[in-house]
Amino acid sequence: MKIVVLEGSPNRHGSSNLLAEEFIRGAREAGHTVEIIDAAHADLHPCTGCVHCGYEGPCVQKDDMERFRKKILGADMMVFVTPLYYYGMSAQLKILVDRFCAINSSITRKHMKSALISAAWNADSWTFEALESHYRTLVRYLNLQDQGMILGRGCGTPSMTARSQYPEQAHQLGRSLHASV
Numbered sequence: 646m647k648i649v650v651l652e653g654s655p656n657r658h659g660s661s662n663l664l665a666e667e668f669i670r671g672a673r674e675a676g677h678t679v680e681i682i683d684a685a686h687a688d689l690h691p692c693t694g695c696v697h698c699g700y701e702g703p704c705v706q707k708d709d710m711e712r713f714r715k716k717i718l719g720a721d722m723m724v725f726v727t728p729l730y731y732y733g734m735s736a737q738l739k740i741l742v743d744r745f746c747a748i749n750s751s752i753t754r755k756h757m758k759s760a761l762i763s764a765a766w767n768a769d770s771w772t773f774e775a776l777e778s779h780y781r782t783l784v785r786y787l788n789l790q791d792q793g794m795i796l797g798r799g800c801g802t803p804s805m806t807a808r809s810q811y812p813e814q815a816h817q818l819g820r821s822l823h824a825s826v
Contacts, residue, residue, distance in 0.1 A: 648720060
């Protein structure tokens with residue numbers, strides 16, 4: 646299975662990317678191919694809502710999205726990776742997700758698998774409610790098949806995250822994926 650990991654952390658060595666690395670390690674051990682899209686450090690511009698794409702591309706903006714479009718549509722699974730910023734995904738990942746406007750139908754037709762990986766300093770039980778709701782809405786809207794969520798509570802620093810149960814959970818999620826789509 647081809648997996649594309651959509652990383653939205655401006656901190657390349659932060660907690661959410663640490664969890665993503667463990668997921669990737671597990672997925673590769675299970676025989677899957679994995680490609681990373683670093684949305685936080687890409688040349689991506691926000692969707693303007695012009696709908697010139699007609700909801701099925703190409704976008705009038707000339708940035709990295711055309712290259713990402715091919716990678717996303719060539720994959721069998723998308724993994725959304727983000728630090729929790731004010732109870733939602735990072736702006737960097739949100740820009741990429743908003744640009745799905747030009748590929749909605751193509752994503753929907755593929756019945757892709759998906760997963761969510763996130764890390765937050767906060768450890769309260771309600772910490773991830775808004776992000777979980779947004780992710781579940783994306784799963785429903787884009788006709789994705791959710792494979793799981795790793796929601797790292799109390800992962801304020803990479804060292805805190807490394808000592809938590811979440812890296813092993815991310816690794817196991819990657820290893821548990823089945824090849825069929």
